[in-house]
Amino acid sequence: MAAVRESALPLDLERIRADFPALSRRVNGHPLAYLDNAASAQQPAAVIDAVADYSRAHHANVHRGVHTLSQEATALYEGAREKVRRFVNAASLAEIVFVRGTTEAINLVAQSWGRPRLAAGDEIIVSHLEHHSNIVPWQLLAEQTGARIRVVPIDRRGVVDFQAYLGLLGPHTRLVALAQVSNALGTVLPIAEFVAAARARGAATVVDGAQAVPHLPVDVQAIGCDFYAFSAHKMYGPTGIGVLYAREALLAAMPPWQGGGDMILTVSFEGSTWNHLPHRFEAGTPNIGGAVGLGAAIDYLGGIGQARIAAHEQALLDYATAKLSGIPGLTLVGTAPHKSSLVSFTVEGVHPHDLGTVLDSRGVAVRTGHHCAMPVMEYFGVPATTRASFGLYNTRAEIDALRDALVDAIRMLR
């Protein structure tokens, strides 16, 4: 019940917005309405300052030096790992691998877990909703191993068909890879149910959590997945840093996927021995500043409370859905009953790219295009959509600005 009480407290938006320097910008003569959070969210000063402070005072290489700065850098880097572990409730630090982002995490699983294990006849299941980063690595793996990709269908609301999924799960299923939240439509999957069904058939599970972590509390043990991937920059952290959570027993049995410094214990020309987990999967000098920034973003989210953020964002979603539905000729794409805070839509007779330009001239930042989910666009028979995606700092006034700019754009272009 603590979560309910916590979520009942509204956010102090004025104070929160003051935490994000970019939000005070004007764009093309208008106050910026940043509604492209699903692509990348803005950073609070706490994140920017943590990275700058690291660079100013504590920068050195990690895990190497006996000198003070190296020890400080190592403490900061490993401290960030512990923050991540708590953030997703992993059982052990050995299960938290720092990577460049979600894409790299999924490629790591495909190449290190999948490539030695899969063979012709094996099946990989993905849904029709996936981002290209949760399709293409599996296609590469399928080409390398002869495995086959099966696709769980969606319906016209953008809901992934659970019954069809159960039908696809079979003796040949080796791996299930699913987005917890769709980047193109916002659909939230009951991910624990999908994972449990896969595990019951003995399949490994990969969850693309890039669009989930900014909006929902995530507990990898409750979800029960083998792998969970996400990026810092969609949760108010820096770019170039992300996380692969991997169940320790699986990670321990996986070969390194990149070789280099930091991932070895010993190297000789006769052969090398691998470092302990998770360092075996972090070859080379890592993105130390990025990890520090991710840790600061986790602290920032924790300071506000994820349940409160979720409540605020759901209210924004309801408001935007009602506001936009009233615009003649506008069709919402993605109307699942359980959605994260984004609206994807088309406007009859007006191409998204033109909408994007007109909206930008009014300071409203949205994403237009296929959202790296071309199969989703194909399913709905549209080349592209316009997507407004909300974060913890967005306001109703910004949604009003979006609506007004849309009405003007339609008047100008249709």
Next chain:
Amino acid sequence: MDLADLYRDVIVDHNRSPRNRGRLDGASRHAEGNNPLCGDRLQLDVDLAGDLIRDLRFEGCGCAISTASASLMSEAVKGRTRAEAAQLFSAVHGMLTGAPADAARLGKLAALAGVREFPARVKCASLAWHTLNAALAGDGAPVTTE
């Protein structure tokens, strides 16, 4: 940044009512253009008689800029020779990338001059021309703006 300079009346008109839209039966040349960034796709059929572009039609989905550009291009090059079309392309390309618009040579195509103030949209305006080039070159490989 002035939107009215981008979406001039001529552009809006050619987007609403594109000229030479459709497919051309018995076209001697064909090309396909893609702008992967925004999902624009363009099919271009050309009836090329020797050096003369006797007729051409385009079909596809795209934004107002790419549709209007294809429409304006189709009017501008119909009945012209390949060499004349190539000269027009170079004038359009120059205009889109910052050269002063040569109104005498460009005619109605000068309506696209505002696009250069919107760098993200230059590819939209040039897609049709790259596709025409591919069709005239006759190599049949799809072109892309990337």
